[in-house]
Amino acid sequence: MYQRILFPTDGxxxxxxxxQSAIGLARLxxxxxxxxxxxxxxxxxAISEMQPVPPQEYFDTQERIASARxxxxxDAAAAAGVPCKGYTVEALHAWEAILDQAKAQGCxxxxxxxxxxRGMSALLLGSExxxxxxxxxxxxxxxx
Numbered sequence: 189m190y191q192r193i194l195f196p197t198d199g200x201x202x203x204x205x206x207x208q209s210a211i212g213l214a215r216l217x218x219x220x221x222x223x224x225x226x227x228x229x230x231x232x233x234a235i236s237e238m239q240p241v242p243p244q245e246y247f248d249t250q251e252r253i254a255s256a257r258x259x260x261x262x263d264a265a266a267a268a269g270v271p272c273k274g275y276t277v278e279a280l281h282a283w284e285a286i287l288d289q290a291k292a293q294g295c296x297x298x299x300x301x302x303x304x305x306r307g308m309s310a311l312l313l314g315s316e317x318x319x320x321x322x323x324x325x326x327x328x329x330x331x332x
Contacts, residue, residue: 189217189219190213190219190296191218192219192293192297193213193214193221193222193295193298193299194222194290194295194299195207195210195221195261195299196225196226196298196300196316197223197224197257197260197261198225199253199256199257199260200301200303203300203301205301205331206299206301206331207264209299209329209331210331211268213299214265214270215268215270219270219297220271220273221265221271221272221273222272222275223258223261223265223272223273223274223275224276224285224286224289225254225255225257226254226278226279226282226286227247227250227251227277227279228250229278229279229280230247251276254276255276258276273293277289281319283316283320283323287323287324290326295326297326297327297329298324298328299331300328300329300331301330301331301332302317302330302331303315303317303332317330
């Protein structure tokens with residue numbers, strides 16, 4: 189069935205809910221879980237004097253947050269007896285990072301959460317999940 193499952197996390201409550209599905213599926217399939225947290229790049233400005241936070245401080249904070257998100261998932265997987273590896277990457281677009289990581293890790297399934305936005309809010313806010321669904325060649329399980 190599945191041997192390597194990618195689980196992207198943003199640390200939200202809906203993602204925590206989807207984690208239980210990812211862990212359960214990995215356990216049933218005897219698969220390894222790969223967890224990914226995407227870090228936002230530094231918001232460079234044309235006016236460098238106007239930066240509210242020094243770049244290195246920003247990078248360190250982003251890494252600390254992403255690592256904590258990954259650790260929460262790897263700890264939950266370990267408690268369930270599911271092998272899990274964690275990764276953090278910086279990317280402008282999370283959906284591209286998710287697809288790149290799935291390819292790099294040889295994943296055969298992506299399990300991710302959806303906030304379930306509909307109508308105008310979905311149109312205006314967009315959705316990383318929708319973009320992954322649109323561009324992925326792998327199966328994607330969306331948990332709401």
